[in-house]
Amino acid sequence: MIEVRELTKRFGRTVAVDGLTFHVKPGRVTGFLGPNGAGKSTTMRAILGLDHPASGEALVGGRRYDRIRHPMREVGALLDAGAVQGGRTPLGHLSWIARSNRVGRDRVVSVIEQVGLAGVARRRIAGFSLGMRQRLGIAAALLGDPGVLLFDEPVNGLDPDGVRWIRELMRGLAAEGRTVLLSSHLMSEMELTADHLVIIGRGRLLADTAMRDLTGVRDVFVRSTRAADLAAALSTALSTGLSAVGGTVTPEGEGLSVRGLDPVEIGDLAARHAIPVHEITPRAASLEETYLRLTEDVTDHASRRADR
Numbered sequence: 606m607i608e609v610r611e612l613t614k615r616f617g618r619t620v621a622v623d624g625l626t627f628h629v630k631p632g633r634v635t636g637f638l639g640p641n642g643a644g645k646s647t648t649m650r651a652i653l654g655l656d657h658p659a660s661g662e663a664l665v666g667g668r669r670y671d672r673i674r675h676p677m678r679e680v681g682a683l684l685d686a687g688a689v690q691g692g693r694t695p696l697g698h699l700s701w702i703a704r705s706n707r708v709g710r711d712r713v714v715s716v717i718e719q720v721g722l723a724g725v726a727r728r729r730i731a732g733f734s735l736g737m738r739q740r741l742g743i744a745a746a747l748l749g750d751p752g753v754l755l756f757d758e759p760v761n762g763l764d765p766d767g768v769r770w771i772r773e774l775m776r777g778l779a780a781e782g783r784t785v786l787l788s789s790h791l792m793s794e795m796e797l798t799a800d801h802l803v804i805i806g807r808g809r810l811l812a813d814t815a816m817r818d819l820t821g822v823r824d825v826f827v828r829s830t831r832a833a834d835l836a837a838a839l840s841t842a843l844s845t846g847l848s849a850v851g852g853t854v855t856p857e858g859e860g861l862s863v864r865g866l867d868p869v870e871i872g873d874l875a876a877r878h879a880i881p882v883h884e885i886t887p888r889a890a891s892l893e894e895t896y897l898r899l900t901e902d903v904t905d906h907a908s909r910r911a912d913r
């Protein structure tokens with residue numbers, strides 16, 4: 606479990622994180638979203654004790670990172686995959702981290718295999734692609750077999766095969782009961798990977814919600830050869846209070862986009878008016894659509910400062 610409480614972090618005049626509160630629970634993948642400069646990396650760095658907040662706190666398993674006796678065994682993180690000495694090999698790099706954290710050598714071999722780097726374990730990292738460096742960074746995060754994991758943009762630079770691998774890895778780690786916090790700008794990928802979302806903008810919380818609640822039914826598409834008649838009947842039903850306030854009927858191609866009525870209500874109404882209906886499809890909003898709507902008012906910090 607990660608608990609972020611009233612966290613505020615400033616860099617000079619920039620408020621990177623502004624009174625942010627959320628919890629990341631075990632057993633599920635929590636996606637961490639927000640526009641560039643929203644404060645995601647700063648929040649993750651605060652959780653890992655790398656940035657010190659002006660106020661508030663970030664706790665892992667109920668403790669501040671610097672109070673954890675064997676941090677690597679409790680929390681693992683991939684923040685910046687580029688920050689590795691090129692002269693080392695994966696085996697050398699991970700063995701060095703393992704030794705300085707009292708983690709056994711068997712774990713080194715096991716994580717190298719887990720991330721698919723066994724074939725290059727003795728090659729110099731300098732020649733590695735970004736995708737291979739991401740895998741190495743993930744191996745380092747997993748080294749202590751921690752229950753809490755943070756990944757900042759792990760999909761960066763990976764090919765489609767690697768992207769799928771990350772998705773399965775994240776879901777597998779959550780299924781083992783671990784707490785997984787994952788940031789990414791790839792909405793379609795996040796939609797497939799995360800169970801829960803924390804969305805921030807300008808350092809503040811915009812949403813803390815289950816994925817299925819955020820991408821729930823948006824509208825119902827109804828196709829009919831008598832779309833105009835059906836539209837009239839549906840509009841009457843909406844205006845006489847059959848549905849919640851705010852229902853709409855909008856022409857779309859050979860049919861109608863209906864909000865505020867469910868497929869059963871629409872089907873029953875069409876039958877009562879003897880209007881033929883050839884399709885009734887409830888449509889979900891994509892994460893991208895919902896995310897863009899939620900964040901449309903929050904520009905990055907640079908433009909906010911320039912506004913002042």
Ligand SMILES: Nc1ncnc2c1ncn2[C@@H]1O[C@H](COP(=O)(O)OP(=O)(O)OP(=O)(O)O)[C@@H](O)[C@H]1O
Binds near residue numbers: 642646
């Ligand atoms: N070390 C620093 N010194 C000064 N300003 C910083 C520093 N680190 C972050 N910031 C600023 O704090 C704000 C939040 O940055 P942060 O990197 O946390 O955002 P982010 O959500 O991770 O963005 P991105 O999606 O672009 O990675 C930005 O305005 C950034 O410029």
